[in-house]
Amino acid sequence: MSGGTLHVCRARDSLITDPEDGVIVAHELGNSGPGWDVWAHRDHADDVDLIDPDLLRIMTRIWAAKAAAT
Numbered sequence: 001m002s003g004g005t006l007h008v009c010r011a012r013d014s015l016i017t018d019p020e021d022g023v024i025v026a027h028e029l030g031n032s033g034p035g036w037d038v039w040a041h042r043d044h045a046d047d048v049d050l051i052d053p054d055l056l057r058i059m060t061r062i063w064a065a066k067a068a069a070t
């Protein structure tokens, strides 16, 4: 293996094996450093959910708590 970085499709959590098939759909900032690019297959770019996964986890917990309280 030399060069060629594999990216993960955000929409499907699958590897983008063909660089020509991947597009950058977002750029996320890291806590330190320059952050990273978010990739998806060209065909899946519209499916990418750009909600922050940490935020989604918190919201899911809140929704679950609300559901349990009713």
Ligand SMILES: [Zn+2]
Residues within 6 Å of the ligand: 009, 010, 011, 012, 014, 040, 041, 044
């Ligand atoms: Zn994909």
